[in-house]
Amino acid sequence: MIWIGAIFIVLASALIGMELSKRLERRTLLLRHMKVALETFDTEVAFAMMPLSEALIQISRQLPDPAKQFLFSVGERIGENRGSVVEIWEEELDLWKKNIDLNNQDIEVIRQFGQTLGKQDLEGQRKQIQLTQSYLTHREQVAVDSQKTYQSMYRSLGFLGGLLLVIMLL
Amino acid sequence: MREIFHILPTIIKDYVERYPAEDRENMEEIRLRIGRPVEIVGLKSKTKNHPPIFTEKDASQMMSLLSQHSLYRLEEELKRGYITIPGGHRVGIAGRVVMDKGHVKGLREIGSYNIRIAKEKQGVSDDYIRELYRRNHWTNTLIIGPPKTGKTTLLRDLARKISLGMPQIGIPAKNVAIVDERSEIAGCIHGIPQHHFGTKVDVLDACPKAEGMMMMIRSMSPDVLVVDEIGREEDGRAMMEAIYAGVTVISTVHGTTLENVKKRPTIKALLEESAFETIIEISAVGKKGVFKYLDKTEPGVISR
Numbered sequence: 001m002i003w004i005g006a007i008f009i010v011l012a013s014a015l016i017g018m019e020l021s022k023r024l025e026r027r028t029l030l031l032r033h034m035k036v037a038l039e040t041f042d043t044e045v046a047f048a049m050m051p052l053s054e055a056l057i058q059i060s061r062q063l064p065d066p067a068k069q070f071l072f073s074v075g076e077r078i079g080e081n082r083g084s085v086v087e088i089w090e091e092e093l094d095l096w097k098k099n100i101d102l103n104n105q106d107i108e109v110i111r112q113f114g115q116t117l118g119k120q121d122l123e124g125q126r127k128q129i130q131l132t133q134s135y136l137t138h139r140e141q142v143a144v145d146s147q148k149t150y151q152s153m154y155r156s157l158g159f160l161g162g163l164l165l166v167i168m169l170l
Numbered sequence: 171m172r173e174i175f176h177i178l179p180t181i182i183k184d185y186v187e188r189y190p191a192e193d194r195e196n197m198e199e200i201r202l203r204i205g206r207p208v209e210i211v212g213l214k215s216k217t218k219n220h221p222p223i224f225t226e227k228d229a230s231q232m233m234s235l236l237s238q239h240s241l242y243r244l245e246e247e248l249k250r251g252y253i254t255i256p257g258g259h260r261v262g263i264a265g266r267v268v269m270d271k272g273h274v275k276g277l278r279e280i281g282s283y284n285i286r287i288a289k290e291k292q293g294v295s296d297d298y299i300r301e302l303y304r305r306n307h308w309t310n311t312l313i314i315g316p317p318k319t320g321k322t323t324l325l326r327d328l329a330r331k332i333s334l335g336m337p338q339i340g341i342p343a344k345n346v347a348i349v350d351e352r353s354e355i356a357g358c359i360h361g362i363p364q365h366h367f368g369t370k371v372d373v374l375d376a377c378p379k380a381e382g383m384m385m386m387i388r389s390m391s392p393d394v395l396v397v398d399e400i401g402r403e404e405d406g407r408a409m410m411e412a413i414y415a416g417v418t419v420i421s422t423v424h425g426t427t428l429e430n431v432k433k434r435p436t437i438k439a440l441l442e443e444s445a446f447e448t449i450i451e452i453s454a455v456g457k458k459g460v461f462k463y464l465d466k467t468e469p470g471v472i473s474r
Contacts, residue, residue, distance in 0.1 A: 118242070
């Protein structure tokens with residue numbers, strides 16, 4: 001009986017470690033997706049001259065969740081013509097950030113982008129896209145670094161922590 | 171009018187909606203300037219509503235609605251100084267001009283908007299058809315009139331009639347090419363005319379007239395070419411080319427009478443070449459929309 005309990009404890013603890021390390025991975029991935037989104041957006045703006053709401057919905061189709069979900073709901077709400085883009089962007093971002101693994105600084109970069117979205121001429125808009133992209137590249141680098149540093153640590157810490165607990169309880 | 175409501179900020183929309191329907195029909199322009207009360211041009215009734223002030227916030231909302239929240243799409247429009255919206259209405263804009271190598275690059279910080287309400291008066295050309303279609307063809311026509319007398323409206327309606335044809339009186343539908351330098355005849359948005367035309371209309375939007383006429387003749391083989399406000403020398407030359415190519419040209423010119431426009435070198439040269447078969451002089455008598463049709467009794471003042 002004791003052994004079964006011990007196995008459960010180790011397993012649970014290892015899973016917590018795994019989950020923590022997964023979060024780091026998801027953050028990097030999401031930042032990368034947002035960069036892809038911006039790149040596509042730049043093309044839609046510069047060459048296709050697509051209206052904002054259509055462009056966002058179009059981009060969302062090419063991306064996996066959760067990036068998809070955010071861009072799609074923003075695009076759809078802008079299309080309905082209620083409220084300004086900034087308001088919609090902020091509201092949706094506040095809802096979205098609860099369910100994703102980005103930290104506050106990452107979110108802030110995305111928030112900043114929404115401030116000027118659709119309010120500048122072509123040149124200005126493209127500059128803004130480039131700027132945000134370089135910020136995101138930086139954030140991604142930070143995320144990759146922390147992934148390298150902490151990922152294996154979380155995993156082993158989870159397993160070993162469980163082991164320690166078992167030894168102490170025995 | 172419905173299309174205009176889509177681009178108006180809420181407060182101003184409410185204000186305009188307070189006017190009864192017949193008043194709204196008469197509206198010609200809605201002028202908005204930041205920090206100033208809204209001005210409506212063309213109101214006839216005595217109903218006086220207190221106009222709201224157009225605020226900076228309204229202006230930003232208006233710009234968002236105008237551009238569908240995508241200002242980056244309006245590069246060309248910001249350079250030309252007006253935006254065409256669905257329905258063919260035009261919104262003139264003024265603000266701070268940005269220059270690039272000595273040319274106007276675009277407008278920023280827009281402070282004034284002038285919404286000019288397009289009225290598609292279908293049927294205004296009904297009385298002219300029989301005079302313009304003679305001996306089984308449409309005649310080369312010059313429409314003379316001062317600004318705001320409905321020259322363009324007439325031209326637009328003629329283009330529609332010609333492209334639809336009138337089988338009931340034996341006039342077949344013809345290919346019509348419109349060279350729309352100021353996007354006023356067809357009111358195109360991204361190449362699609364916002365005004366109603368027949369099926370046989372091709373539009374060259376925002377194209378210089380002289381070049382446009384030649385392009386149309388080469389590429390679209392039109393039966394009738396429609397252009398607005400000829401004046402420059404090259405316009406005249408292009409028109410002669412078109413006429414020699416066997417294309418009927420229907421155009422307008424600013425002026426009051428034939429005598430008056432004869433003073434313009436371009437028109438004078440065209441008249442000397444007997445370019446036109448029909449001249450229409452229109453003048454706003456009293457109310458807008460009433461046309462005085464001077465040469466009706468004498469079709470083909472100058473005939474070939």
